[in-house]
Amino acid sequence: xxxxxxxxxxxxxxxxxxxxxxxxxxxxxxxxxxxxxxxxxxxxxxxxxxxxxxxxxxxxxxxxxxxxxxxxxxxxxxxxxxxxxxxxxxxxxxxxxxxxxxxxxxxxxxxxxxxxxxxxxxxxxxxxxxxxxxxxxxxxxxxxxxxxxxxxxxxxxxxxxxxxxxxxxxxxxxxxxxxxxxxxxxxxxxxxxxxxxxxxxxxxxxxxxxxxxxxxxxxxxxxxxxxxxxxxxxxxxxxxxxxxxxxxxxxxxxxxxxxxxxxxxxxxxxxxxxxxxxxxxxxxxxxxxxxxxxxxxxxxxxxxxxxxxxxxxxxxxxxxxxxxxxxxxxxxxxxxxxxxxxxxxxxxxxx
Numbered sequence: 001x002x003x004x005x006x007x008x009x010x011x012x013x014x015x016x017x018x019x020x021x022x023x024x025x026x027x028x029x030x031x032x033x034x035x036x037x038x039x040x041x042x043x044x045x046x047x048x049x050x051x052x053x054x055x056x057x058x059x060x061x062x063x064x065x066x067x068x069x070x071x072x073x074x075x076x077x078x079x080x081x082x083x084x085x086x087x088x089x090x091x092x093x094x095x096x097x098x099x100x101x102x103x104x105x106x107x108x109x110x111x112x113x114x115x116x117x118x119x120x121x122x123x124x125x126x127x128x129x130x131x132x133x134x135x136x137x138x139x140x141x142x143x144x145x146x147x148x149x150x151x152x153x154x155x156x157x158x159x160x161x162x163x164x165x166x167x168x169x170x171x172x173x174x175x176x177x178x179x180x181x182x183x184x185x186x187x188x189x190x191x192x193x194x195x196x197x198x199x200x201x202x203x204x205x206x207x208x209x210x211x212x213x214x215x216x217x218x219x220x221x222x223x224x225x226x227x228x229x230x231x232x233x234x235x236x237x238x239x240x241x242x243x244x245x246x247x248x249x250x251x252x253x254x255x256x257x258x259x260x261x262x263x264x265x266x267x268x269x270x271x272x273x274x275x276x277x278x279x280x281x282x283x284x285x286x287x288x289x290x291x292x293x294x295x296x297x298x299x300x301x302x303x304x305x306x307x308x309x310x311x312x313x314x315x316x317x318x319x320x321x322x323x324x325x326x327x328x329x330x331x332x333x334x335x336x337x338x339x340x341x342x343x344x345x346x347x348x349x350x351x
Contacts, residue, residue: 006018006161007020007047007052007162007165008047008052008055008056008059008122008165010115010118010119011031014032014033015031015032015056015060015062016029016030016032017029017030017032017041017047018030019046020045020046020047020048020199021044021046022305023162023198023199023202024198024199024201024202025299025305026305030046032056032059032060032063033063034063035060035061035063035064035077035081037063038056038057038059038060038063038081039060039080039084041056042057042060042085042091043084043085045194048158048162048163048196049158049159049162049234050088050089050091050163050234050235050236050268050272051090051125051128051129051164051165051169051269052162052164052165053084053085053088053090053091054088054090054091054093054094054095054121054125054271055094055118055121055122055125055165057081057084057091057094057095058094058095058097058098058114058117058118058121058122059115059118060077060081061074061077061078061081061095061098061102061114062111062114062115062118064076064077064080065077065102065110066111069107069108069110070107071103074102074110078095078098078099082095086284086285086286087236087237087245087284087285087286087322088236088237089236089237089238089271089273089274089277090236090269090272093271093272094121094271097117097121098117098118098121101113101114101117102117121165122165123165125164125165125166125269126164126165126166126167127166127336128166128269128270128271128336129161129164129167129168129169129172129269130166131335131337132167132172132173132267132268132334132335132336133168133172133173133175133176134176135173135334135335135336135338136174136176136177136339137173137176137177137180138339139173139230139334139339140153140173140174140176140177140182140184140230141177141180141182143229143230144177144182144183144184147229149183150183150184150185150210151182151183151184151185151229151230152184152185152227152228153174153184153185153186153187153228153229153230153231153232154186154187154189154219154222154223154228154230154231154232154253155170155171155174155186155187155188155189155231155232155233156189156191156197156231156233156246156249156250156253157189157196157197157200157234157246157249157250158171158191158196158197158199158200158203159171159200159233159234160200160203160204161203162199162203163234168203169234169235169267169268169269169334170232170266170267171200171203171204172267173232173267173334174186174204174209174232175207175209178207178208178209184209184210185210185211185212186200186204186209186210186211186212187211187212187214187219187222187227187228188200188201188204188211188212188214189213189214189215189249189253190214190215190216191247192216192249193292193293193319194292195296195297197213198213201213216249219253219256220252220256220259223256223257223259223260223262224256224259224260228260228262229262230262230263230265230331231253231254231262231264231265232265232266232267232334233246233247233250233253233264233265233266233267234246234247234266234267234268235266235268235272236272237274237277237283238266238268238274238333238345239274239277239278239279239280239283240276240278240279240345240346241278241327241342241345242327242330242333242341242342242345243279243280243281243283243324243325243326243327244266244268244280244324244325244330244342245280245283245323245325246266246322246325247321248320248321248322248323249323250322250323250325251323251324251325252323254325254326254329254330255329257329258329264325264329264330265331265332265333265334265339266330266332266333266334266342267333267334267335268333268334268335269335269336270337270348270351273335273345273348273349275345275349280324280325281324283322283324285320285322285323286320286321286322287318287319287320287321288319288321289319290317290318290319291317292319293311293318293319294309294311294312294313294315294317295308295309295310296308296310327342327343328342330342333345337351
């Protein structure tokens, strides 16, 4: 796959994104012209996936400095973007990178430097994605050689090119294996309440990768029946001890995988590792609107996008966007430097 990111690109002094809230039904691109546009796109999940959120925030800084490159504007933009989504550490990593690149520069030089720094973050993530794919390919090739039949893989949420600036994280090894001619099939969970598994199914269909959409709660049964060889998921933040935050529902899959001796891998770039966070208990978990649980999106009888209410306003709903999987449940973390045991992340701390 190309390292070009169709979900995010610069166009002159604006940024163009693929509006993921319209998928899988409509492929619509939206222009971001201001800092507020970028912040809203992140907050409302028009862009989603930790690496893509970080890159979008970097471009948001460039948009903010286009008309006002002052210290005050830089700090205000940084604060605005940091407040959009609390769990994805790539957001803060990217903003830290932007601050380091820009703060010491004279204001007159900041705008062009901001665009260059944002592009470097985008390109760096694309390169990391490609490396993750190759390291994961080695795992899948060895697994395929042992099984001597099509591999049965499971993923959760969406961690493909839609969520990143290149090949994806969890899907990068799958794409690499598919391109290498390894026969495989992917079990794709719906990932309610946002149904982000539908984005994975949409991606895999475009790539010609065999897959089947399943209800989230089917995962344990499939593993118990021996129908899953391995699971690969992405991450929004990985603590120093290897505990991992990912889309809610990941923890239950990891528990089921552990119970049935199914290797459970996390794929994420170095920018997702947070060595300032000691363990999973310290990871902030985003709580989103209850209406994401009470409403469901789809198409009406005329084929137009629609939302249907499945619970009344008076029904209380809890909607944590993420959960934490303990390091002990992971077979390894696939990053751009290789496959790292979850309890050995210190080996990449300074890279």
